[in-house]
Amino acid sequence: MIPADTPSPAPQAAEPRALDEEAIFRLVHRFYDRVRDDALLGPVFGGRIAPEAWPVHLAKMCDFWSSVLLKSGRYEGRPLPPHLALGDDAGEAAFARWLALFRPTALQELPPAAAQAAIAHAERMAYSFRLAIAFHRGEDTTRIAP
Ligand code: HEM
Known part of the structure; x- marks a missing residue:
């Protein structure tokens, strides 16, 4: 028989408690695992990032999210140019x-408030990239909805 005062087992998928570099590392690595497995996005990234270049890309993306979420100031790049160069792939x-891949990964890997902040930031950047891409193509940007 199980004694009445036996502590209940830890939940199987414990919610991430802290927003730290470790959580950001997991977010970035799990997200790009999903991206690379994705039928639509996998070939887009695979065509631009060679297998041996992935560690550099992942480290850069950890720097980026660390700067966004922890204000570490580690990312000093310019995100727009590589996305303008994606052409029809973007x-x-x-x-x-x-x-659609980022939202559940953020909710899974970050504490709730940090996940919402990361998702809102990604949505704003996606919107600004879509506007800039359409503008550079000479398209009507008023048809682009957030
Ligand atoms: C259609 C969706 C997207 C695609 C296909 C895409 C693709 C890429 C690729 C291929 C690179 C690597 C470029 C290179 O090193 O040559 C890259 C870099 C990057 N992406 Fe995206 N991306 C997408 C959306 C986003 C969004 C929504 C964000 C916002 C969080 C984002 C943030 C970044 C950042 C910060 C970099 C690093 C830029 C640098 O400093 O070199 N991307 N992306």
Whole structure:
């Protein structure tokens, strides 16, 4: 028989408690694992980032999210140019899929408030990329909805 004062087991998927570099590392690595497995986005990234270049990209993305969420100031890049260069690979479906993979990963790997902040930041950047891409193509940007 189980004694009445036996502590209940820890939940299987414990919620991440702290927003720290370790949580950001997990967010970035799990997210790009999903991206690389994705039928739409996998080939887009695979065509631009060689297998041996992935550690550099992942480290850069850890720096980026650390700067956004922990204000560490580690990312000093310019995010727009590589996205402008994506051409037809940066269509509406690609951005929708990117966000559809990012949202659940953020909720899984970050504490709730940090996950919401990360998702809101990614959504704002996706919107600004979509606007800039359409503008550079000479398209009507008023048809782009957030
Ligand atoms: C259609 C969706 C997207 C695609 C296909 C995409 C693709 C890429 C690729 C291929 C790179 C690497 C470029 C290179 O090193 O040559 C990159 C870099 C990057 N992406 Fe995205 N991206 C997408 C959406 C986003 C969004 C929504 C964000 C906002 C969080 C984001 C943030 C970044 C950042 C910060 C970099 C590093 C830029 C640098 O400093 O070199 N991306 N992306």
